[in-house]
Amino acid sequence: MLKGIAKTATAAVLDLIYPPALYCVCCGKIIDETRTYRLCNDCMQNIKWIDGRTCMKCGRQLGTSNPGSVCFNCREHPHSFDRGFTCTEYGTHERAMVFAMKYDGRPDISVAIGEMLADRMLAEFGEDELHGMYDLILPVPVHPAKKSWRGYNQAALIAEEFSRRTGFTADDDVLIRTRETHIMRSLGPEQRRENIRGAFGIRTRRLPEIAGKSVLLVDDIYTTGATIDELAVVLREAGAASVDFLTFASGADMVKS
Numbered sequence: 001m002l003k004g005i006a007k008t009a010t011a012a013v014l015d016l017i018y019p020p021a022l023y024c025v026c027c028g029k030i031i032d033e034t035r036t037y038r039l040c041n042d043c044m045q046n047i048k049w050i051d052g053r054t055c056m057k058c059g060r061q062l063g064t065s066n067p068g069s070v071c072f073n074c075r076e077h078p079h080s081f082d083r084g085f086t087c088t089e090y091g092t093h094e095r096a097m098v099f100a101m102k103y104d105g106r107p108d109i110s111v112a113i114g115e116m117l118a119d120r121m122l123a124e125f126g127e128d129e130l131h132g133m134y135d136l137i138l139p140v141p142v143h144p145a146k147k148s149w150r151g152y153n154q155a156a157l158i159a160e161e162f163s164r165r166t167g168f169t170a171d172d173d174v175l176i177r178t179r180e181t182h183i184m185r186s187l188g189p190e191q192r193r194e195n196i197r198g199a200f201g202i203r204t205r206r207l208p209e210i211a212g213k214s215v216l217l218v219d220d221i222y223t224t225g226a227t228i229d230e231l232a233v234v235l236r237e238a239g240a241a242s243v244d245f246l247t248f249a250s251g252a253d254m255v256k257s
Helices: 009-017 041-046 072-076 092-103 109-133 144-150 154-166 189-196 204-209 226-237
Strands: 083-089 136-139 175-177 200-202 214-222 242-250
Touching: 041 092, 083 109, 092 109, 092 214, 092 242, 109 154, 109 214, 109 242, 136 154, 154 214, 189 226, 200 204, 200 226, 214 226, 226 242
Parallel strands: 083 242, 136 214, 214 242
Antiparallel strands: 175 200
């Protein structure tokens, strides 16, 4: 159990570089330490929090034009994962946070996002039930070249904070990215699936630890599900009993044009 333990060395360093009481992690406005998730009042109100009907498969918020219980994407594409959970719908403010974290050298934003993920899951399940649901908390891996360029894997930092607040232990040493892939945001759904196919693996020495385990994958964004599906296939082939995922933001529920 990590709950109640002092901040990790990573979190302590981030606090020194980006003092939590100074700036909103979304817009940069000066704030004080009482602000939830280090968001100013305006950004807190404009974040597209998931607060309505959600897809029973991937967890994204269902659109007003969708009377069913499954989003349009999950109807069109069978998925390899079991269930998904998310905190927000991917919009302007969510994009600003994710882009700053991934491309502007702001790893501190992962702390706020990890806190959101923890609150989201604890609000629905409570600590005892949540702990009975998962054996492994695994961040989506990045290629070593990208990690070297960026300096960190944002999904690993998010998973670390989520785990610190929920009593799990995130493990960034199980999944690997075996080859570099194109930037996903420039690709269509089918191109994404082709782009990511065969791009993941499990460290050989960790393979025996997967069989029969319930896995929760952690990432920043869920859109078409191509990345999570590919990881779910790899984990299922290694004997995982179930594969769920948890993300900060998901794309909107839209009919394919």
